Amino acid sequence: EDQVTQSPEALRLQEGESSSLNCSYTVSGLRGLFWYRQDPGKGPEFLFTLYSAGEEKEKERLKATLTKKESFLHITAPKPEDSATYLCAVQATNDYKLSFGAGTTVTVRA
Amino acid sequence: EAGVTQFPSHSVIEKGQTVTLRCDPISGHDNLYWYRRVMGKEIKFLLHFVKESKQDESGMPNNRFLAERTGGTYSTLKVQPAELEDSGVYFCASSYQTSPKAFFGQGTRLTVV
Numbered sequence: 001e002d003q004v005t006q007s008p009e010a011l012r013l014q015e016g017e018s019s020s021l022n023c024s025y026t027v028s029g030l031r032g033l034f035w036y037r038q039d040p041g042k043g044p045e046f047l048f049t050l051y052s053a054g055e056e057k058e059k060e061r062l063k064a065t066l067t068k069k070e071s072f073l074h075i076t077a078p079k080p081e082d083s084a085t086y087l088c089a090v091q092a093t094n095d096y097k098l099s100f101g102a103g104t105t106v107t108v109r110a
Numbered sequence: 111e112a113g114v115t116q117f118p119s120h121s122v123i124e125k126g127q128t129v130t131l132r133c134d135p136i137s138g139h140d141n142l143y144w145y146r147r148v149m150g151k152e153i154k155f156l157l158h159f160v161k162e163s164k165q166d167e168s169g170m171p172n173n174r175f176l177a178e179r180t181g182g183t184y185s186t187l188k189v190q191p192a193e194l195e196d197s198g199v200y201f202c203a204s205s206y207q208t209s210p211k212a213f214f215g216q217g218t219r220l221t222v223v
Contacts, residue, residue, distance in 0.1 A: 004152075032210045034210075034211075041216070042216050043114070043215050043216045043217050044153070044201070044214045045214070046211060046212070046213065046214075091210055095166075096141060096143075096158055096165070096205075096210065097143065097158055097166060097169070098143075098145075098153075098155065099155070100145075100152045100153040100154070101152060102151070103152070
């Protein structure tokens with residue numbers, strides 16, 4: 001069974017204080033690793049898909065990287081509007097369903 | 111472009127009652143998924159439609175849950191009879207046929223009392 005573990009569970013940052021979120025995964029064959037952002041009372045919002053080890057993707061202050069066992073979401077110089085829960089999910093080869101981690105709740109103080 | 115829309119946004123029902131959740135996917139998306147998040151746990155897959163056909167229903171917890179997708183458009187998820195442990199947030203997502211990128215709705219928060 002696919003497993004996704006995210007750490008830490010919660011992260012409190014000062015505005016401008018860069019940090020990284022970790023997503024460790026085990027899957028029989030990786031089709032894709034996904035990062036989503038979720039705000040309170042809303043559904044997950046797509047951020048990135050990574051397909052192979054060594055791949056990196058960036059969007060504004062966020063950068064996602066992928067190895068064969070884990071992915072990192074780096075937040076550079078965060079702003080209060082980056083406060084959210086960040087979800088990691090994996091999709092196995094020949095499958096379409098997502099297996100999610102429990103998420104990391106990020107709070108950025110001004 | 112309209113996103114994935116779910117109705118209702120909240121529902122409070124008594125144990126033993128029936129509830130029907132609705133999902134309208136993004137137009138043109140053949141894939142439709144149901145997921146749910148129960149308190150304190152991660153989001154879990156329930157089932158996957160390709161057009162009107164059930165592709166994978168391995169995540170459905172038991173036969174009190176029935177999902178349909180009429181004509182390959184909107185989908186409904188019925189819980190009958192509802193139990194306390196069914197409380198949680200039910201998400202619907204959709205994607206193009208060959209795309210792994212799924213777009214999620216805002217969710218329906220179901221509370222069974």
